[in-house]
Amino acid sequence: MANASATAKSPRRRRRRARAATFLATTCHRLLRFLATRRLRLRLRRRGHGLDGDSYPSGHLPLTRASSTPQEAEAPDAAAAQPRQEERHGDDDAAATEAGKYWVQRHSLFSLYDRGVRMDAEGWYSATPESIAAAQAARAPPGSLVLDAFAGVGGNSIQGCYVVAVEIDPRKVELAAHNARIYGVEDMIEFVVGDFFHLAPSLKADLVFLSPPWGGPSYSQAQVYSLDMLKPRDGYTIFQAAQEISPNVIIFLPRNVDISQVEQLSWLSSPPLDFASEENYIEHRFKGITAYFGGVAQEALKQEQISS
Ligand code: MGP
Ligand code: SAH
Numbered sequence: 001m002a003n004a005s006a007t008a009k010s011p012r013r014r015r016r017r018a019r020a021a022t023f024l025a026t027t028c029h030r031l032l033r034f035l036a037t038r039r040l041r042l043r044l045r046r047r048g049h050g051l052d053g054d055s056y057p058s059g060h061l062p063l064t065r066a067s068s069t070p071q072e073a074e075a076p077d078a079a080a081a082q083p084r085q086e087e088r089h090g091d092d093d094a095a096a097t098e099a100g101k102y103w104v105q106r107h108s109l110f111s112l113y114d115r116g117v118r119m120d121a122e123g124w125y126s127a128t129p130e131s132i133a134a135a136q137a138a139r140a141p142p143g144s145l146v147l148d149a150f151a152g153v154g155g156n157s158i159q160g161c162y163v164v165a166v167e168i169d170p171r172k173v174e175l176a177a178h179n180a181r182i183y184g185v186e187d188m189i190e191f192v193v194g195d196f197f198h199l200a201p202s203l204k205a206d207l208v209f210l211s212p213p214w215g216g217p218s219y220s221q222a223q224v225y226s227l228d229m230l231k232p233r234d235g236y237t238i239f240q241a242a243q244e245i246s247p248n249v250i251i252f253l254p255r256n257v258d259i260s261q262v263e264q265l266s267w268l269s270s271p272p273l274d275f276a277s278e279e280n281y282i283e284h285r286f287k288g289i290t291a292y293f294g295g296v297a298q299e300a301l302k303q304e305q306i307s308s
Contacts, residue, residue: 123153147205
């Protein structure tokens with residue numbers, strides 16, 4: 001009798017112990033990563049690095065937090081009714097017209113828009129809509145460090161991963177840092193002002209996310225969008241810079257991109273990387289294509305099989 005009850009209890013105990021061990025391991029991993037990022041940040045702050053990414057010594061991960069402007073320190077606007085002047089792109093009529101079109105989509109770009117999300121002209125037409133950014137971020141392995149190489153106003157960086165966010169325009173970094181505070185994820189992101197191509201050799205990450213400029217809203221006029229049309233360099237150069245950092249790469253591309261060219265990027269590695277792609281829609285409107293390479297593509301393919 002005593003024996004029977006002992007054997008009945010032990011599998012349960014074993015399961016409980018296994019669950020506790022998994023919980024401890026995950027928590028420790030997260031804590032260690034958090035502490036490592038924090039230590040790095042403090043060390044670099046103490047060394048007095050400024051906001052110019054180009055001035056960082058190579059071999060060091062340049063991590064700085066963007067300072068907020070007095071304007072950004074203001075309380076978030078509740079239910080903003082009209083675009084502010086900076087969002088309407090000053091007196092550039094063509095740009096203001098574009099902002100108008102994207103203004104209507106503001107809540108699909110940032111669901112917390114009314115809490116005071118800030119944008120600039122390029123941010124309006126480039127920010128990844130929130131549900132698409134969330135789906136892309138969900139592909140990152142839990143606890144991984146993501147490099148957002150073209151961070152813009154933060155549409156992707158704010159998705160709750162550990163992120164190093166690189167952006168060449170200091171004003172955009174201020175906006176992105178402000179937006180991160182609205183989403184309560186400012187402690188998970190290190191913002192770096194700098195040129196991704198200059199910084200790439202000194203950056204480390206588990207996964208690189210690329211959402212480079214597509215050349216403005218006129219991208220959609222091309223019948224077929226070629227990777228050569230990406231900015232500030234062609235898609236091959238951008239992809240190769242990312243590959244130096246990690247074999248796991250996600251790229252957000254125009255809906256009219258030549259998908260066979262995109263797939264060929266996986267052949268730049270030997271052996272070729274795994275590749276997967278998905279079309280991204282918002283309310284049945286085709287917005288863009290996300291391409292996955294390396295381990296993150298394997299995961300995407302597995303999840304696809306599970307759901308189909
Ligand atoms: P869009 O095609 O300009 O807008 O951009 P919309 O409303 O889909 O156009 P319409 O033709 O249906 O009227 C769609 C999405 O693509 C934007 O929300 C951005 O996420 C993304 N996007 C657009 N541009 C021009 C860029 C860009 O230059 N860079 C990046 N990374 N994303 C862009
Ligand atoms: N995913 C972003 C949008 C990115 S748009 C979002 O959701 O908000 C592309 C961004 O790349 C622009 O903000 C542009 O300023 C930036 N950029 C252009 N060249 C760059 C470079 N060499 N290094 C880093 N950022 C660059």
